[in-house]
Amino acid sequence: MRSALDIARDVRSGATTAENEMATSLAAIRARNDELNVFLFVDEEGALDAARRVDERVTRGEDVGALAGVPIALKDNLCQSGVPTTAGSKILKGWRPPYSATVVGRLLDAGAVPMGKTNMDEFAMGSSTETSAFGPTRNPLNVERVPGGSSGGSASAVAADMTPLSLGSDTGGSIRQPAALCGLVGVKPTYGLVSRYGLIAFASSLDQIGPFAKNVADAAALLEVIAGHDPMDSTSLPELAPSLLSHVNDGVAGKRVGLVRELFDGAAAEVVAEVERAAEALRDAGATIVELSVPEIHLGLSAYYLIAPAEASSNLARYDGVRYGLRVDADDVAAMNEATRTAGFGAEVKRRIMLGTYALSAGYYDAYYGQALKVRTQLIDAFRRAYLEADLLLGATAPTVAFAIGEKTADPMAMYLSDVFTIPTNLAGDAAISVPFGTGEADLPIGVQLLGPGRSEAGLFAAARVLELADGRS
């Protein structure tokens, strides 16, 4: 599949039509969706309508936008008006939101063509897309393996060449880890850079929407379109979208790159090897490598598994069978709430709701949730100190390449541990990107992670581009 930027250029110039590109995408989806279970809903009508509008605008000579005619897949926790949105859960089966997320509006304004909603771990809780109520998604590069999670569907859509772009969400690594496991570029933007209005919430202080793409420039272009202040989101940063695409080829000369041991300690040897090779590549491109240690990162996992479930337990209370979604009837409303939620939520969601409820409950708040918030402050301070010595940090994204479907489902703890390198960035609110670099076992892709302070996306894209070139891609 051509890059998104190439498609947009061709649509704008008239070399191709949006409808053509949409048809190509649809064919690719149809070819493998049954096998891979990427899309929960393919929006043929909506996509055709959007594509035709783009073509009409081109005909009229109007400016159609940076993503003109580019097919894009949306993770199923993004509300799109009138389109079924489930968040991977039975409790929302059949629900069509009466409004669209802010990012969806921006995509349409930029001429993109949303093709449908992709599979995900239920309510974004998971690292393999195996907790979806609608079956797992298979990794297009090796169908016995997971694509990662929770944005496994969105990653697979791009990895399988169904769409050149997709949007996912990242709360503890849910964009970066699937990106690594599927050989893609995936970005978790600075907290507040992208509006969360219309993103079905998992953990409000950690969630961010971000791009999947095959190459760095496409990812930068997509992020530029969706980023920037939104008055509908009180936590959104005040500034307009930053300029990102124009900085992709800035290089890394003179930059200090911190190699943080806690960000690859415990990873598989083949993954560590790629991180070291990436450090070499950056050094070759003119950066200085500094070895750093940020021990506070170790506490990050525990803090995350108190903060995220606590917020989630509250965010998911609204699924009570009263106003939308599933309802299982009972004699009184409390019994109805209970029957509905028991039938509608899967085991992982129940686990996290209970963990979160416990962490907030009277008598335990101070020891668990209260402490976790303080640990978070310590982690933020630790990163700020690290960024005095380095402009960006380098580490692994995931501890291993894609694992087998079913391999980690029996042991939730094992699954949780695979987020250890990505979680710290969410806690800090900073930015991070996973970029494909090398391969490992069974020829499966490995991703390395670049981290930067808040609002440093331009520098991260530039460094990612250096690695992309060093790894022999476009």
Added chain:
Amino acid sequence: MTLRDGWEMVIGLEVHTELKTSTKMFCGCANEFGSEPNTNVCPVCLGLPGSLPVLNVRAVDLAMAIGFALHSTIGFSTFHRKNYFYPDMPKDFQISQYDLPINSGGYLDLPDGSRVTIERAHLEEDTGKSTHLGGSGRIHGADRSLVDYNRSGVPLVEIVSGPDIRSSAQARGYASELRGILIATGASDGRMEEGSMRIDANVSVRRPGDPLGTRCEIKNLNSLRSLHRAIDYEAARQVELVEGGAKVRQETRHWDEHLGETSTMRTKEEAEDYRYFREPDLVDLVPDTAWQERIRAGLGAMPAERRATLLARLTDPTPSQLDALEVVVDLGFDDLVLAAIDAGVEAPLALARAANELAAAIDDIANLTQDAFIATLTMEQGGELSATQAKTVLLELLAHAGDPRAIAAAKGFEQLSSDSLGETVAALITQYPDEWARFRDGDEKLAQFFIGQVMKLTKGQANGKAVIAELQSRR
């Protein structure tokens, strides 16, 4: 009502007031009473998946105004989630304020001279409204319930008093004065019958000097009368319990206006655990000095000050004039009355007309201009209009606006010339020689007799003072 000897009641009041904003607390839906169900709702106030709250600046302004009026400390505040399940709560949590409210501390001085401390006055969002089908329309016995979310997300300020109140009368006084303040700040319309102001009463009893007793909360009292009666009932109930050797159980109770008693609401096995935590979808509120000053500067006079200002214009006020003064300030007519007094209208007259005629037509008050009010009363005072005529003109002005002179002319309230009045009085003197003789000899009571006769003959159009003057001149 006084409690049995040796007992004292301890009351704390929590007053919730809806704020008079155009839109809801966290979204741009209309803040409007009486709309068709579920027509003022959006993803935010319905709590749809993916929705996010954004704070209404006017709600903050009004909350600060309340804080200033109650002498509170206004400070840095955060929002918290209060988590519990209930169908009228779209998110199954309420966004409120917990340990860092916008207003802390403060006090309210009552007309009776007592002072009630204020613990806090914080911002929170209102819930939807449920109606119950089947049974008596109350929850118990209902087969199903219907929920309207128009009210969900309406901005509220909750004002919590200290447990300083010692009688139901004082509680009523507090609620009444607080209501006046909320209206004066522009924060509320004080319409308890519409639910825009609701009161919960925490009631306990003890022997004076003892530590506080176990308290019961009586929820959702929506009139001053209910407040008064419910507190008296509940305090007496608790005294009887304790004197009978039983213990007061800490619980929430419901006041039944018809039966005149409080009863236990269905108790849960254990107290609710609200699991408060800081609302991650909102950021902290730090009202800087400039913002606070702007609010403080914009604050008008509070009821206590307005009563004092009006009182200063009265000489030796009678009890009924003092009552009228309270009514006038309560209804916000004091500016009108002061303007009239400044223009030369006698204070008792201005007060009386405002407390009676204007009070009877509050909803139409916008039709009456200050000039029209002053002109009408000036005409009455000068004898051009009788009392009855003046009242008629005022009612007409309230109903349809207009010009007092034109109205008087249209209604044929012609100025009774002193000639025609003199002729009328002369005729009566001839008709009632005995009564006139007794009046001439000093029997003042007969002045009323002649005035009454003049009124009958002139169909109430004569001016009482003018008649007296006429009688005196012929004595």
Added chain:
Amino acid sequence: MASSLRREDVAKVAKLARLTLSEAELDEFTAQLGQVLEHANDIAALDLEGVVATAHPFGLINVVRADERRASLARDDVLAMAPDTQDGRFAVPRIMGEAP
């Protein structure tokens, strides 16, 4: 004070969260949650006196909007989502107990 998780705690929490757990689930979840909390105990044990929770990571404050009207949803769209409605309102089985 952190302590090991008991079955009764999990049962209580499930009720608070409006979830019904079977006996088997109760056992399974007690074990699994207990494991996570074991890890969390390293946090509970820390002395973090004087450390303050962070609100927004980039210090945003005073985000407000003007008191201006925005279009509401059409009632038909609102009720179309609902499992049960009557007279323009959302219908639910009877509510036992008043609001807290």
